[in-house]
Amino acid sequence: MTAVTGTELLRLEGAAVRFGARTALDAVDLTVAAHEIVCVLGPSGSGKSTLLRAVAGLQPLDAGRVLLDGADQAGVPAHRRGVGLMFQDHQLFPQRDVGGNVAFGLRMHKVPRDRREPAVAALLDLVGLPGAQRRAVAELSGGEQQRVALARALAPEPRLVMLDEPLGQLDRSLRDRLVVELRRLFGQLGTTVLAVTHDQAEAFALADRVVVMREGRIAQSGPPLDVWQRPASEFVARFLGFDNITEATVAAGHAVTAWGSLPVPDGTPEGPCHILVRPAGVLLRPPGDGLPCEVTGRTFRGGRVALLLHPDRGPALEAECALRDAPAEGARVTVAFAAEDVVVLPGEPAGSAEPDAMEAPTAGR
Amino acid sequence: MTGSGPHLRAGSEPHLPAGSGPDPTTGATAEAAGGSVRAQVPVRRPSGTARAAALRLALMALPVAFFAAFFAYPVAAIVGRGLREGGHWHLGRIGDVLGDPGIRHVLWFTCWQAAASTALTLAVALPGAYVFARLDFPGKRLLRAVVTVPFVLPTVVAGSAFLALLGQNGLTDDLFGLRLGTSVWAILAAHVFFNYAVVVRTVGGLWAQLDPRQEEAARMLGAGRLEAWRRVTLPALGPSVAAAALMVFLFTFTSFGVVQILGGPTYSTLEVEIYRQTAELLDLPTAAVLTLVQLAAVGAILAVHGWTVRRGEASLRLVDGATTAHRPRGGERALLAAVLAVIALLILLPLGVLAARSLDAPGGYGFGYYRALGAQDSSGTFLVPPLETIWNSLRYAAVATVIALAIGGLAAAALVRRAGRLMRGFDALLMLPLGTSAVTVGFGFLITLDKPPLDLRDSWLLVPLAQALVGVPFVVRVMLPVLRAVDHRLREAAAVLGASPARVWREVDLPFVGRALGIAAGFAFAVSLGEFGATVFIARPDSPTLPVAVARLLGRAGGVNYGQAMALSTILMLVCAASLLVLEAPALRRGTHRGADLTGEL
DSSP states (O other), X not given: OOOTTSOEEXXXXXXXXXXXTEEEEEEEEEEEETTOEEEEEOOTTSSHHHHHHHHHTSSOOSEEEEEETTEEOTTOOGGGSOEEEEOTTOXXXXXXXXXXXXXXXXXXXXXXXXXXXXXXXXXXHHTTOTXXXXXXXXXXXXXXXXXXXXXXXXXXXXXXXXXXXXXXXXXXXXXXXXXXXXXXXXXXXTOOEXXXXXXXXXXXXXXXXXXXXXXXXEEEEEOHHHHHHSOSSHHHHHHTTOOOEEEEEEETTEEEXXXXXXXXXXXXXXXXXXXXXXXXXXXXXOSSSSEEEEEEEEEEETTEEEXXXXXXXXXXXXXXXXXXXXXXXXXXXXXEEOGGGEEEEOSSOTTTTOOOTTTSOOTTO | OTTSOOOOOTTOOOOSOSSOOSOTTHHHHHHHHHSSOSOOOOSSOOTTXXXXXXXXXXXXXXXXXXXXXXXXXXXXXXXXXXHEETTEEOTHXXXXXXXXXXXXXXXXXXXXXXXXXXXXXXXXXXXXXXXXXXXXXXXXXXXXXXXXXXXXXXXXXXXXXXXXXXXXXXXXXXXXXXXXXXXXXXXXXXXXXXXXXXXXXXXXXXXXXXXXXHHXXXXXXXXXXXXXXXXXXXXXXXXXXXXXXHHHHHHHHTOOHHHHHHSTTXXXXXXXXXXXXXXXXXXXXXXXXXXXXXXXXXXXXXXXXXXXXXXXXXXXXXXXXXXXXXXXXXXXXXXXXXXXXXXXXXXXXXXXXXXXXXXXXXXXXXXXXXXXXXXXXSSSXXXXXXXXXXXXXXXXXXXXXXXXXXXXXXXXXHHSSOOHHHHHHHHXXXXXXXXXXXXXXXXXXXXXXEETTEEOTTOTTHHHHHHHHHHHHHHHHHHHHHHHHSOHHHXXXXXXXXXXXXXXXXXXXXXXXXXXXXXXHHXXXXXXXXXXXXXXXXXXXXXXXXXXXXXXXXXXXXXXHHHHHHHHHHHHHHHHHHHHHHHHHXXXXXXXXXXXXXXXXX
């Protein structure tokens, strides 16, 4: 499944879409290999949905090209592109029952009835709704609608399935379960997937490769672990929920910051930059040597506790510790920094990279 | 056109929740819960904006041509004939006519009776709107359909019904010696009778969909029951009350059939005066001036109405109308009883009296008058037995419906995307025939469509064409909200699944629109059936329509003629009511609120 070496299925070259003065897609280059699952991640308004609509043929490009299997799709209408799109609010046809919705694409592709019915039944089995053919879509729960929408998108066996916020309207626990199911399902079927989400947990759980978008451009692209471990810019880091970021000057294996002097990994280029300290790298120490802080907040997360610290100097810090080690609110602690969790952020200068506060996921806080 | 009775909520925008998803609340909940799940992709489709505009223009072409040929041209010709002489405009005539005390009296009466009718209708119908919106009681759906019957009833029938109730030898005359036949009270009562449904449906339709929790929230914040209503519900209802009031004002301002029958020689609206000047006094200049005055007034009313409706489109929190009603409790029971009594007295009684009178033949109760309708008239009022007019009317109305559906359907398709001032103007143009003097249009047809290229003088098509003019606004108003309520992303979903544009229309739009098309057809049919003001001019003597026959019978002395008029009116009433009930039937049968919502647009 992680075989990203397969043949190239989708390629975008300099794709651009403008709505009046606003640029929704700005010269986007992107490729998706066959059988790959790519997740586009970004705050709302970053152009993710427009990207999907452009590939689907629902949104004409103002510049650039979309190629599917190497063929330029300019002038090819949506219904002849052979891609599937699952809409963010599902858009099930209210006047049709579940079976009618799933069979719709098969009918459009002139699949005869005697082959449609077993196909619909098999798909409903696959998404965990066996025998639901005659149910009205109005009486389905959100999770069930999502499954029907997925079955409907998969039915015509599109060469590329695109998912727009596939789990957007569902509650947390259902999402966590479904995302695992989805990944297994796509693995089983060998489907090529281009999904869009603003939820990084969803993206990282689903994708072979993550593409982070910002204001119509691609900010970073890579395997989930790489992106997570080495955010390419302050924007990406903050979008992923990392807030321990400050300006720094690297010299002689150390970074001079508002928090004091921090160790940096070997080989870090010298000069001014931004650095990120992952919460796990903020180490609590008994009072004494290090940066003195006051504990101003605690968030419990299973066996771990996220601490919000107010250092005597420098911006607020987030730390992580085991439940039993968690100091009380108001306690005075001293912190030290672990070199392996200090990440130097290349990319743009500070200040310009505030992600939408409402949109940034709060994981890690 | 004013000769017809039915009314509609012109310019009304959907009170359906945006999006056609099965649960209108999902959108709101998702927004509240997720905040971020809605990507900001504009829903508009910028794909080839120029092509879309071209398509719109192409769709508009036929309706515009239709209105130019069969509305603007005849009306302009009449005005020109009245005000142009020897190649010069005589605009001074406007001043002369408006200075005439008789005309001033007509103008004054037209305005004040319309204002009084509107106020009275609101006072009587607003409690009804509440009852139908918020209370649950047995037979509600059926009653809702019944109060809508006057809405599609020809004015001639309403006039006859109130004559039978309040007129000479009418019910109140027999019982109490009370004769209101040619009084302003009869006119006002008939106007309320007609417009009751306009208020109940326009205001009540929205009222049912207002989220009651808004009021509950206000009450939790310390507002009393009345205070909460005044601060939360009333402001939300305001624009729809204003829109309904303006529509009632428009219809009563241009009232023709009712005033013609109940007004006697003393009371006359602009429209009646135009008819008198044109048909009886042959004073075309005066008629032309009055037509212009009426056109200006109607234009102004429609402009204010359009503005009100647009303002009312402010985002209200709407919920499924079927979920907000509750069993009446406490004082609401008294209110319900009062509303039911009003409906019985105001709507059921006149219709019942009409039917009773038609059966009250000289030889005792029976179908004597009905039988007389089938006989060849010896007095020369008709060239054919009056019963044949039923067949004429049905035939004309059917053709008019087809024309109205074609023209109105194209216009609605062009108007689906809200766009630009040009389209708003087009929208307004479509409404204009509703308020323009039908008499002018009818007479205009006679003098303009009698020479090539449009020589329709001897064509039976003339009548359906005039009737279709009134049907088109109804078709547009019914279709437009439904077309707009189809979520464009449903079409996209179908396209991505492989449906071609034509297939998308068939698979996605048609199931929604199909039912609206039926409703539109029913309204157009009922309106055409009842059209009087224009038809009275252009129907050929050997093939009069039902309303024309009723008016002729009423215009002649004698109990037999009166009885036959009642009998014909009853038949007309039954046909109109039947076509309405057929429309409402799916909603009644399935008990779904969806259908009710659709007619609630009117």
